[in-house]
Amino acid sequence: MxxxxxxxxxxxxxxxxxxxxxxxxxxxxxxxxxxxxxxxxxxxxxxxxxxxxxxxxxxxxxxxxxxxxxxxxxxxxxxxxxxxxxxxxxxxxxxxxxxxxxxxxxxxxxxxxxxxxxxxxxxxxxxxxxxxxxxxxxxxxxxxxxxxxxxxxxxxxxxxxxxxxxxxxxxxxxxxFTRIDRTIQSTPFSVVFTGGDPTRYARWAESVFKIAQAGIQVFGGAPFERYVFFFHFSREGSFFGGLEHLNSTVLRLDPSNLRQPDAENLTIVAHEFIHAWNIKRIRPAALGPFDYMRPVRVRDLWFAEGVTDYFAPLLTVMAGLGTQRFWLGYQAEQLTQLQSNPSRHRVTLEETSSKVWESQEESEGYGGLSYYNKGLVVGLLLDIELRKRTANTIGLIDVLKDLLAQCQKSGRGYAEGEIERTASRLAKSDLSSFFERALRSTDELQIIEQLAAGGILAEAAVSKSATLGIGWDLSQVGQAKIGIVTPQGPAAKAGLLPGDVILSVDGQPLEALLGGAFTTQKPGDTLRLTYQRSGVTQQATLTLGTEEATSFRLRPAPRPTTSQAGILAGLSGKPTL
Ligand SMILES: [Zn+2]
CATH class of the missing domain: 2.60.40.3650 (Immunoglobulin-like)
Incomplete structure (x- = not known):
């Protein structure tokens, strides 16, 4: 036509x-x-x-x-x-x-x-x-x-x-709505507010502008002519989180967040802003021009989302909203999440990226493994690997900048394999064994050793706790909906399926249990669950299983070598030595 x-x-x-x-x-x-x-x-x-x-x-x-x-x-x-x-x-x-x-x-x-x-x-x-x-x-x-x-x-x-x-x-x-404008390095920015307490808007916008400034600094310039942050502060509705756009982002946050415009509450803002580069302009070839009629399979979503999330706390540190301690705490939480998730033994990072369309309930991955979570951890380990091999002269941010230049030059997205080729080229070193293990195998990542090379002392504690063998679908606020059922796990054996909504446990409404949920239960205990499937209320009896969790605490290595101290400074946003 x-x-x-x-x-x-x-x-x-x-x-x-x-x-x-x-x-x-x-x-x-x-x-x-x-x-x-x-x-x-x-x-x-x-x-x-x-x-x-x-x-x-x-x-x-x-x-x-x-x-x-x-x-x-x-x-x-x-x-x-x-x-x-x-x-x-x-x-x-x-x-x-x-x-x-x-x-x-x-x-x-x-x-x-x-x-x-x-x-x-x-x-x-x-x-x-x-x-x-x-x-x-x-x-x-x-x-x-x-x-x-x-x-x-x-x-x-x-x-x-x-x-x-x-x-x-x-x-x-x-x-x-209320709109607050600011020009940062010749680029006009707007923050648009709906909902929440209007007396808190000005301070929130100040923090957002600091993040905008830090982002431009990290990437060496703004790739857009203007940018708008849309904030919807509300407890109503179906979705909490953010969505990235070419020159804007929409974030739906809890109104209580407005009281503390700090790193904790603004890391998600940094995440969405980094997307203006990573995914919108440094984009996998399949993501634009878009085929809007069919699911588009992309094996690099770990990079588009997980690496974006890896850089988000760095931006808040550079914006002066967070500390190195916050940065380490953020990485530790992600390591704990990954190393407590049994799905990491079954699903590879590339698989969870390319098969996301097959789990229609949640857009974070496949088979219980989040490409945000493992992608972030791999981003951290890759940043250290690059710095280790190049005397701390090349970091992961240089890979993003190089890919940006390639995408801008060609006018197309990057091809499959291009991230690995670019990283190896910049490091002047073959990184294929790192990528093979991190992206295409379910082998354990070498976390503690790699963090040590980056000047980070990781303390890991293993604990055993009771488990239902499910992952919640968090897309519906205030609803205990099952997103994932671990194969052969306790919920699977009790006949529960993704999409079932738990109404009560042992006769108690679920709101009373969430938060401190199931902390008093032991492996082997049985629970009587009432749940809803396709509008029909049903009952199931479930025997709790055992889950092994590894929780991490990270701190700067006590007596770092010059190389270790330099790498940690490079990773966490402090000036290199
Ligand atoms: Zn994202």
Missing amino acids: TPPAHVTYTVQVADLATTRYRVSVKAEGLRDPEVAFQLPAWTPGWYVLRGNERNLSGFSATGPTQKPLPLKQSDAHTWRVSTEGAASVTFSYDLKASDTGFGFFEPYLDRQHGFVPGPAALTYVVDGKEAPCTIDYQLPKGWQVASGNTPVAGKPHTFSAPNYDTLADQPAELGT
């Missing part, structure tokens, strides 16, 4: 009472007898098919003189219009704002706010995603709009983008 010359989107707040938008997509410069419009089946950054198309209804298609044109839906995501010779076609639909909180992956609307995430709201022209776009928001009186897309001069509610991928990647916040 010949692509359109230009696509104009109009998003109108159509009905506050029924929380509906009306979306119009006008494709111009058409030459073919038919034009097709398609809604993405997934949202980049969250590797789950969410069924966004269920929010669309009331379809119509018109030509340039408002003349109705024949329209048919050919599958769940695709609508085809016969142009009848018209060069311009407008496809319109109602969009139900179905999110129950402040919005995240799905559109949201209430009397003060709206949130429009591109992939769940905006259809693209099939074979025409490369066409330049503009988007205009038609809003109730007094509402404003904020977005990472390019503002159109003289039109405060209109933005432009060079293509659909860019347009859709930038969500828009609508309504009567």
Whole structure:
């Protein structure tokens, strides 16, 4: 198909009472007898098919003189219009704002706010995603709009983008929100707030700006023309966390976080900001241009997410919000999580990256192994390995900078294997045995020895405790939903399945047990569980198993060599000696 010359989107707040938008997509410069419009089946950054198309209804298609044109839906995501010779076609639909909180992956609307995430709201022209776009928001009186897309001069509610991928990647916040602006090293930044205590906004924004400054410093410049941090402070809704975009990020946090704008609460902000480089611009080749119709398998998600998470606490230290002690504590927690997780014996890091689509409940990995968690640990060990082999002249950050330069030069993402090739080239040393073990085997990582080379004394304590043999699905706040069931484990033997929601244990409601959950139980004890499956309440009796956990404490080595002290300083953000 010949692509359109230009696509104009109009998003109108159509009905506050029924929380509906009306979306119009006008494709111009058409030459073919038919034009097709398609809604993405997934949202980049969250590797789950969410069924966004269920929010669309009331379809119509018109030509340039408002003349109705024949329209048919050919599958769940695709609508085809016969142009009848018209060069311009407008496809319109109602969009139900179905999110129950402040919005995240799905559109949201209430009397003060709206949130429009591109992939769940905006259809693209099939074979025409490369066409330049503009988007205009038609809003109730007094509402404003904020977005990472390019503002159109003289039109405060209109933005432009060079293509659909860019347009859709930038969500828009609508309504009567608070916005705080700051220019950092010639780049304009905005922090947009919804919810929480407004008297705390200014201090929070100060910490966010320090993180922005640290990020630019670490990567040696900003790769975007502007950047927006969207904060939704709320206890309502379906998702806590953050999602990265090209020039912005959306974070959904608990309102209590606003009281302490410190490293603890802002590491997630640093994580999302690092994504502006790692994944958005240093990106696996399969992640852009996107195939929105199919799951896209990527074996390097450990690098995109885990290594991003590895650098997040470093950014808070460099921003002056955290200390080396905080940095060590963060790494120790991640080591404890990994070394207490039996899934590390069954699933490799590349497997958990590429098979994430097969565990639809949680977008963090496959088979119980999180690519965030093991990816972070491998990032830490790789950073030490690089510094060890290069007299502390090359670190993991140099691998990211080199990959960034490669991606910017080629205009494409990096190929499979490119991370390993780049690391070996920069280290002038063959790192294949390191990568083989870390990414493609389930062999134990050499944690204690490697940390020692990095000037870190690791103390590991092994403990035995009772286990249910499940991993919780944390995507639903306030619900004890099972995400993972360990094969042959206690829950599996009791017949429990992923998706089951535990309602009570031994007759006690689960809220009373969570937090201090199951701490008084011993391996071999039996529990009576009441749970819900497909709306039906059922009972199961479960015998607790034994779980071995290794917990880590990290501190600087007491008498480090010059090399060890230098590596630790390089890793944790202190100036090298
Ligand atoms: Zn992330």
